[in-house]
Amino acid sequence: MQGDPLRRFKADIFQALAHPTRIAILEFLGKGELSAGALMEKLGMEQANVSQHLAVLRAKRIVANRKAGNQVFYSVQDPIIGEVLSLMRTYCRARLKETLGMLGETRKAVRVR
DSSP: OTTOHHHHHHHHHHHHHOSHHHHHHHHHHTTSOEEHHHHHHHHTOOHHHHHHHHHHHHHTTSEEEEEETTEEEEEESOTHHHHHHHHHHHHHHHHHHHHHHHHHHHHHHHHHO
16 A cells, blocks of 8 residues: 555655645745745745745645746646645635534533533
């Protein structure tokens, strides 16, 4: 099971996505190409930190980069990654609604006592 190359590939992609900063980067890039400086500004982070996250995303070919003069611009390699993030948002909202519903039922039960 562990040696299945497709499962390993999927796990590697999810591992690359498994950080809030990298998700934020992808959400920003989902709206269009941005320079490294613009990403730093939007994230409110230092260059070294943003560069590390971008390196992870580049290594997994999730983002692409191009140089223009002394600037580096980043973009999402395949827009389907935005769909993956959108599906995760939908999944999280559904779980949150479910949890809030259970909490509401618990509160009603406590009031009835």
